[in-house]
Amino acid sequence: MLNNSKKTQGKKLASKVTVPKSPPREPTAEESAEMERISERIKEMESEIQTQKESNAKLFEEIEKAASYQDDHNRVLDSITDEKTEMLEEIEQIHQTIQGCRELEMQKSMGNQYEQLTKEKDSLANAPFPWQKCGACQNQYSQEEEDRTPRTLACGHTICLGCAKHLIHKNKIKCPFDEVVSIVGRGPLATQLARNYRIQDVCEQNM
Ligand SMILES: [Zn+2]
Ligand SMILES: [Zn+2]
Incomplete structure (x- = not known):
């Protein structure tokens, strides 16, 4: 069907180009041969055009595919x-x-x-500072508690009255630091051993 119409078209074109309307006469052998060649050429061209069309269609399809790939690609990228x-x-x-x-x-x-x-x-x-404590028992000196009051021994060292009470033997107190013996008189120790007022005063100031 397609081929027939093409052939017809080809012949029409050929007749348009080569056949004069007047005066009517038979084409010469040369003219017929020329017409035949032209007709063949037209067929060839039509075939080429068809091939080109098909190839274009394929190309278009591929372009569309590529575009859709591009879309997919863009979507993936996004x-x-x-x-x-x-x-x-x-x-x-x-x-x-x-x-x-x-x-x-x-x-x-x-x-x-x-x-x-x-x-x-x-x-x-x-x-407490070291001098605020009795060096023997490490308890802090205090004015309120009599046993915690600082007392001076004969050697010059100071201990609390409580320690002095523990250390007294008969009427002697051996200094826990240098073992020098202090002899104390009769009567309560609190009155026999002098208070170290210097220590007591600074202790009071720092309390
Ligand atoms: Zn001493
Ligand atoms: Zn003590």
């Missing part, structure tokens, strides 16, 4: 970009969480350090 953005956001959040944890950790450790230092400071502030 989704990858979205995923990347999401991941970056997640990473940022994780980073912030880590940062927060670090800060919290730092605050905690600083808090602990501060607490520790405060404790040390308090204990240092409250700790």
